[in-house]
Amino acid sequence: MTEPNDFRNFIRMDAGMFDELLALVAPQIERKDTIMRDAIPVSQRLSITLRYLATGNTFEDLKFSAAVSPQSIGHIVIETCAALINSLKEYIKLPTTEEEWKEIARDFNDRWNFPNCLGAVDGKHVAIKKPHGSGSLYFNYKKFCSIVMMAVVNANYEFIMVDVGINGRISDGGVFNYTEFGRAFSNKLIKIPEASQLPNSEKRLPFVLLGDDAFAMTDNFMKPYPLAELSLDKRNFNYRLSRARRVVENAFGILVSRFGLFQKQISLSPEKAEILVMTCCYLHNYIRKRQPRTYITRSDVDDEDLQSGTLTRGSWRKTVANEGTPLQATVSRNAPSSAKIVRDTYCHYFNNEGQLSWQLKAVS
Structure with missing residues (x-):
């Protein structure tokens, strides 16, 4: 997504605001790499979550654009939403x-x-x-x-x-x-x-x-x-x-x-x-x-x-x-x-x- 409007339509906010949110929630949702596999980056965790909220598509549908299993998406979305609520509680x-x-x-x-x-x-x-x-x-x-x-x-x-x-x-x-x-x-x-x-x-x-x-x-x-x-x-x-x-x-x-x-x-x-x-x-x-x-x-x-x-x-x-x-x-x-x-x-x-x-x- 190179156009600002494309980014905004994808997750309902512009790139600058996405980066602000990422800085707020990253410490709460970051996961370490293991011997078995690399951890899903925090930026992808946040974008998956925002895309789910923006569309309401099923986890099964999102797996194609995210290249992440539906089971993992389910965990990511709830964990990231909890982090967003905690980070934005004053709003x-x-x-x-x-x-x-x-x-x-x-x-x-x-x-x-x-x-x-x-x-x-x-x-x-x-x-x-x-x-x-x-x-x-x-x-x-x-x-x-x-x-x-x-x-x-x-x-x-x-x-x-x-x-x-x-x-x-x-x-x-x-x-x-x-x-x-x-x-x-x-x-x-x-x-x-x-x-x-x-x-x-x-x-x-x-x-x-x-x-x-x-x-x-x-x-x-x-x-x-x-x-x-x-x-x-x-x-x-x-x-x-x-x-x-x-x-x-x-x-x-x-x-x-x-x-x-x-x-x-x-x-x-x-x-x-x-x-x-x-x-x-x-x-x-x-x-x-x-x-x-x-x-x-x-x-x-x-x-x-x-x-x-x-x-x-x-x-x-x-x-x-x-x-x-x-x-x-x-x-x-x-x-x-x-x-x-x-x-x-x-x-x-x-x-x-x-x-x-x-x-x-x-x-x-």
């Missing part, structure tokens, strides 16, 4: 202080006009081969076996929390509370800021995560109004929420389009599949931070013309059928009255002192 980092959460909220307000937003939440099913003896444990509502990937994304299409491995049988938004982060968030063990005054308003409202209909609503977790009998004010609220939540849809979409692993069934154990999925998420954030202008361009993600209210859908939507099988819509849950008051107050704000000049065009 997915949940805020630990109120100020760090406020910084995320400022970004959401500046870029997506939703104040006091801590992140956008979504979950997807990742297809896996049915584990031996698992019965219906991993069998989801779409009639295939999967593990669930749950994530929180910031305003810049970066993952700040990823949880992978919950069995696909738990198909709806209730899976959020099965994650370590979800339990801590629901039990108020996460150091999020206290309610804060909204811009250009005297209203004080809690900081919130944003989700879709699959999730349960609480004082700190907002979801859209039901579609039945929506008033104009409620349509405006739903528009403002979906506009901010679009970052997680696009982050998943970019992840799936860049890493072919997600477009095929992973024929490994759930535990190994979890390692592979986490590695892709770390690489997504790593490349996004290191090459912000080229990894995700304006045409890659959904882009809105604020004058006309027209939405141009991101190019990733043309290359993959969807951003992954979504969580199942929940059985109707009666939200606490306090959560409904929070949503109604946000709704009033978005239709009055916090309204945007173009929002009526977007919902008309």
Whole structure:
């Protein structure tokens, strides 16, 4: 591969970034030559792994381009992915202080006009081969076996929390509370800021995560109004929420389009599949931070013309059928009255002192 684009298409990054990663993981994956055979070079170990994540091809298919046995490729991929996760562990980092959460909220307000937003939440099913003896444990509502990937994304299409491995049988938004982060968030063990005054308003409202209909609503977790009998004010609220939540849809979409692993069934154990999925998420954030202008361009993600209210859908939507099988819509849950008051107050704000000049065009 002599052309830069060929290299990038082969392993989803340029040669310079490959060399940076190689320097990080080499001490962890290097093997010594033996009397019987020479060790596979670390550069080849890394390129095999990145090629597997980029294509999702089987180890049997990869043996022809790598000239390495499928059994060896299987060991190499898992070992190298573990080394990548260890080397890139600072690239997915949940805020630990109120100020760090406020910084995320400022970004959401500046870029997506939703104040006091801590992140956008979504979950997807990742297809896996049915584990031996698992019965219906991993069998989801779409009639295939999967593990669930749950994530929180910031305003810049970066993952700040990823949880992978919950069995696909738990198909709806209730899976959020099965994650370590979800339990801590629901039990108020996460150091999020206290309610804060909204811009250009005297209203004080809690900081919130944003989700879709699959999730349960609480004082700190907002979801859209039901579609039945929506008033104009409620349509405006739903528009403002979906506009901010679009970052997680696009982050998943970019992840799936860049890493072919997600477009095929992973024929490994759930535990190994979890390692592979986490590695892709770390690489997504790593490349996004290191090459912000080229990894995700304006045409890659959904882009809105604020004058006309027209939405141009991101190019990733043309290359993959969807951003992954979504969580199942929940059985109707009666939200606490306090959560409904929070949503109604946000709704009033978005239709009055916090309204945007173009929002009526977007919902008309």
